[in-house]
Amino acid sequence: FTTHHILSQPEPEWTGETGYIKGELLRRLLPPLPQKDNETHRLVCICGPKPFTTLATDLFKENKYNENHLHLFLA
DSSP states (O other): OOOOEEEOOOOOOSEESSOOOOHHHHHHHHHOOOOOOOSOOOOOEEESSSHHHHHHHHHEEEEEEETTTTEEEEE
């Protein structure tokens, strides 16, 4: 299990990722998708304001993730 928190407005003491989600960031942080169906599965859980969720979903799809890989927490 791996989690990445990316804060757009972090407190000064925050040492994790900062900024906004973008394709380059996803390619850097995420392992490649399995090449065969019987390999380890990936599940990406996305939580945030609607504009973030929409952007994140689009970026993951551009990186070959599909609906089976994504779970959205929507309010």
